[in-house]
Amino acid sequence: MxxxxxxxxxxxxxxxxxxxxxxxxxxxxxxxLDGNSLGPPSRATLSAVATTMNSEWREDLIRSWNTSDWIGLPKRCGQKIAKLIGVQRDEVIVCDSVSVNIFKLASALLAKSSGAIVVHADEFPTDAYIAIGLANQIGADFRRIEETAGPEALNETDGIIIKSLVHYKTAAVANISDWEKAARQKGVSIIWDLSHAAGALDLNLAVDGAEFAVGCGYKYLNGGPGAPAFIFVKKERASDLTQPLSGWMGHKKPFDFSDDYAPADGIERFLCGTPSIISMTALNAALDIFDDHxxxxxxxxxxxxxxxxxxxxxxxxxxxxxxxxxxxxxxxxxxxxxxxxxxxxxxxxxxxxxxxxxxxxxxxxxxxxxxxxxxxxxxxxxxxxxxxxxxxxxxxxxxxxxxx
Amino acid sequence: MxxxxxxxxxxxxxxxxxxxxxxxxxxxxxxxLDGNSLGPPSRATLSAVATTMNSEWREDLIRSWNTSDWIGLPKRCGQKIAKLIGVQRDEVIVCDSVSVNIFKLASALLAKSSGAIVVHADEFPTDAYIAIGLANQIGADFRRIEETAGPEALNETDGIIIKSLVHYKTAAVANISDWEKAARQKGVSIIWDLSHAAGALDLNLAVDGAEFAVGCGYKYLNGGPGAPAFIFVKKERASDLTQPLSGWMGHKKPFDFSDDYAPADGIERFLCGTPSIISMTALNAALDIFDDHxxxxxxxxxxxxxxxxxxxxxxxxxxxxxxxxxxxxxxxxxxxxxxxxxxxxxxxxxxxxxxxxxxxxxxxxxxxxxxxxxxxxxxxxxxxxxxxxxxxxxxxxxxxxxxx
Structure with a gap:
């Protein structure tokens, strides 16, 4: 009715x-009715990008890396997202795209503990494509499990599963806690893709036992078209992991220009190249609305x-x-x-x-x-x-x- | 005097x-005197980003992927850069960062023909760090050659060299043609990093025999802080190469959501995730000034x-x-x-x-x-x-x- x-x-x-x-x-x-695909700009976002363009970039130019803390943007955005997904503020960083971030995490995890890469048969395409690309590159196995398969479908020969928390069609929500318990028993790590969840659901990843996640900035977070993505790694696991896209921004001291690559201590080691400041400014401003609700x-x-x-x-x-x-x-x-x-x-x-x-x-x-x-x-x-x-x-x- | x-x-x-x-x-x-580190915005760039924010994103929202051809931006920017570096217009695409693009190319080339990854001892840090990351990931050798080493330093056991065309300190310019001839004799591929060259030097990569290059959008191209980078692959080589960051934007038909990854035919297979539209709009507008000079x-x-x-x-x-x-x-x-x-x-x-x-x-x-x-x-x-x-x-x- x-x-x-x-x-x-x-x-x-x-x-x-x-x-x-x-x-x-x-x-x-x-x-x-498409904020799930591209969220709209808030007034604060429009204004923040105008300031970055006309004042920070146009007037202060290169100095803004320090004076406007451009260099800190990936962390500052990450802290805001951490609050929304229920993890510690220094466990999330914003960078690159969901696809690139899945690759980093998946490769880092398989380097620690090899095994097949698993996705559901109806997983969002780019998640599966990245799994295929990585599997071919490093010679790992790749396998799909049935659309409706639960965590019992995981095997001890599996290494990781890349799994959307919210299905992009049905909007079904996986039970993180159930999946994590079952996966841990089989020695499998889960990379949660929060793209259709962050900013829409009340998430408590830490409580539910999630350790690794990625997510999208341009859907419910309203960060703008092609906004940078985020990556979450539980603090205790971050320093164990070496990701292959080891660009200078993930270095412990990027501006020392040292010969050897020494990864930063925590989540910052998942950074790679120079952050996309204009796009990230939009996301950073867009996130503030979540402070009020x-x-x-x-x-x-x-x-x-x-x-x-x-x-x-x-x-x-x-x-x-x-x-x-x-x-x-x-x-x-x-x-x-x-x-x-x-x-x-x-x-x-x-x-x-x-x-x-x-x-x-x-x-x-x-x-x-x-x-x-x-x-x-x-x-x-x-x-x-x-x-x-x-x-x-x-x-x-x-x-x-x-x-x- | x-x-x-x-x-x-x-x-x-x-x-x-x-x-x-x-x-x-x-x-x-x-x-x-720092346009080599971060170029300033042109008036056209400031205006283009304002239009993307206030009109394309705010008013047209998701429709702009088609109506403002956001989806075509990586190619459109690539065509403009192709002209500046002397290659065919459909041989360049804009995406991700220099670091990520080096990784894609290096991994794709080593999958075709294995061997060590070589960099000069004084190469720009992120180029070397990515080489180290990839070498560790796939078990390739990594070696440095002396600062002043010429192409004779390459061995037949080398697979690729990642080499800045213009040195980030001395501004010395390598002779592409000499390097390409010598490298080809040893079966080594060169990934040219044009970061300190594009937009500053009169380049003719096709004439000089270069086949692979990456470069930065935020230096002499004035694309804005952390602007997306570019990647060049000679047309005849592109369809031979499979890069591991096989996100949906590099798929032949991204919106068919097919199960298998089928790479796009040419340079588009080097795309990965959703392009960062706001940042790319800035670069796209910044490039127009090169039409006049x-x-x-x-x-x-x-x-x-x-x-x-x-x-x-x-x-x-x-x-x-x-x-x-x-x-x-x-x-x-x-x-x-x-x-x-x-x-x-x-x-x-x-x-x-x-x-x-x-x-x-x-x-x-x-x-x-x-x-x-x-x-x-x-x-x-x-x-x-x-x-x-x-x-x-x-x-x-x-x-x-x-x-x-």
Missing amino acids: RCAENDIAALDASDPLAPARNAFDLPENLIY SMAAIEKKARGLSDLFAEGCAELGLAPDAPPAEERRGAHLCFAHDGAYEIVQTLIKRDVIGDFRTPNFMRFGFSPLFLRYQDVSNAVSILKEILDTEEWRKPEYAMRAKVT | RCAENDIAALDASDPLAPARNAFDLPENLIY SMAAIEKKARGLSDLFAEGCAELGLAPDAPPAEERRGAHLCFAHDGAYEIVQTLIKRDVIGDFRTPNFMRFGFSPLFLRYQDVSNAVSILKEILDTEEWRKPEYAMRAKVT
């Missing part, structure tokens, strides 16, 4: 996160928004490809439909932005910091119209763009 | 590159500026650690001095920006696009004052910052 209009208004009126929307500067009338409140509202959407869709005969309703879920929903690509294009034309995921999924994200319950309700109404009128069958909506 | 003031004015008056300075928005009275004119003026500086310094008893005057040289000069760190700090206090390189070098870069002969002449006068008065001996100038 869909909520009546006055119920929707009441939900927004009593929403403790409602003020967060003002921190963003979203286009009017746009219903943005608890991750528990954020996860709760994400669930409320996506439940509201799912209820509306149920009346349209659409059921998400999602875990059972009583289970924990990430902040997005996927619906299979033969016209998925065309429906998403039609929605975009109507200013409701979601995305298409091959082969036939419509995906919608429910970022709780800027979405109102009213937005979600309106999105359902527009979707209903598009389906009722079959507007999506117009040939113009079938043209495929390069990026989907 | 130093030029008289009216000679300096004449040099500026007849400088064909003089109009280029207007494309930048440098702080008044600043003499910026030939690299021959740029190299010629760089030489003119640095010769003028060297002549002035000679009168102060300072001789650069540089190749003989009749040889080709990059666009910077290094001077050894026991008070190098302090003198550089004193110059900075006086608005003359150079940098310090360990253990005792002052380094000054002569970016021809925004420097006037008058700036160089003034810098010499200020340096003379600082040395004459021994102002640099004040204790305040000896405080070491984190980044030098």
Whole structure:
């Protein structure tokens, strides 16, 4: 049963996160259900990048490495993310991309303890591709386990598993604690990919026993297109690990220009080249909004928004490809439909932005910091119209763009 | 003999590159001799990043991957750089950092033909550190050759050499053609690091027989702090090479989400994760200034500026650690001095920006696009004052910052 209009208004009126929307500067009338793919800029982010460009870079030039602490940005961003995922502040650093960071961690772990690299059959593609690339490079085995396989599928001949915490389609959430216990018994290390989780779920990696993770800066963290990624290594494990992308920024004393490579003591050894300051400035500013809101409140509202959407869709005969309703879920929903690509294009034309995921999924994200319950309700109404009128069958909506 | 003031004015008056300075928005009275370390933003760069932030990202959000061709940025930037280094337009792509790109190329080449990884004893640190990291990872040999060693130092048991075209201290320029011929006879591949060369020297890599190179976006290309780097692979060689950082952006069809990794046909297979759009936008805009000026004119003026500086310094008893005057040289000069760190700090206090390189070098870069002969002449006068008065001996100038 869909909520009546006055119920929707009441939900927004009593929403403790409602003020967060003002921190963003979203286009009017746009219903943005794609913050899971690219979060929008906060006003603070727009302003921070302008300052970095016009003042730090243009005026202070090279001096800003010290005077604006550009050199400290990877650590400062890491400290903010550490809080969001429930680990110690000096256990996270921001650098490179998710793909590169998976490679660093996977290679470092296999150097300590060899074995196969494992991924689920339906793991996010780049995670599997990096696993394949590394396996071919160092002659490790690579194997896939079934989509639904639990930790019992791990073998003692496995070395590591690269695993999304939140599935990029179903939004199913793995139980970190169960996986870690089972993996440890088999001597397997888990690299958690938090890309679809960080900034959306209330995470406590330390409590749950996770030791290694990577994640994306441009989804729920709103760090901007292609924002730098992050990497987490539990402090006790960091100094054991030698990662092969040993560029100068991971050196204990980068500006001593010494002949030998001596890795920094903790998480900084996972740095490689010069950090991408302009992009990292955006992420750094974007993270500040999380100071004002608890991750528990954020996860709760994400669930409320996506439940509201799912209820509306149920009346349209659409059921998400999602875990059972009583289970924990990430902040997005996927619906299979033969016209998925065309429906998403039609929605975009109507200013409701979601995305298409091959082969036939419509995906919608429910970022709780800027979405109102009213937005979600309106999105359902527009979707209903598009389906009722079959507007999506117009040939113009079938043209495929390069990026989907 | 130093030029008289009216000679300096004449040099500026007849400088064909003089109009280029207007494309930048440098702080008044600043003499910026550090464009070799971090180039300044052009006005077009400041404006392009503002557009990406406020319009492409803020308004168009995820749609900009298609509508603003964000997805094509790595190729579009690569095409512009290809022109500057004298290779075909589809042989260069922009991505990641110099360190990461060296790793990709070195690993791909050694997978085809094993052997030791070679660097000069005085190679730029991160190049050597990456060589060490890769050697340890895959069990390859790593060896250093003497600072002054020529291509005859290569052995048939060597696989690759990672070599700066322009030395980061002396600015000595290697002869690509000689090195390539000698290396090929020994079956050794050369990865040229063009970081201190691209945008400063008139390069013709194709003519000279180079097949592989990487380079930096934030020095003479003015792409901004930590700008993405570039990678060049000769077309005929690209499809032979499999690089291990096989993230989704290097896939033939990234958005098909297929199980297997099928690398893109040409240089795009060297992409890895999602490109850092905000930083890459800056580099992309910065490169446009090279459309208006030939690299021959740029190299010629760089030489003119640095010769003028060297002549002035000679009168102060300072001789650069540089190749003989009749040889080709990059666009910077290094001077050894026991008070190098302090003198550089004193110059900075006086608005003359150079940098310090360990253990005792002052380094000054002569970016021809925004420097006037008058700036160089003034810098010499200020340096003379600082040395004459021994102002640099004040204790305040000896405080070491984190980044030098």
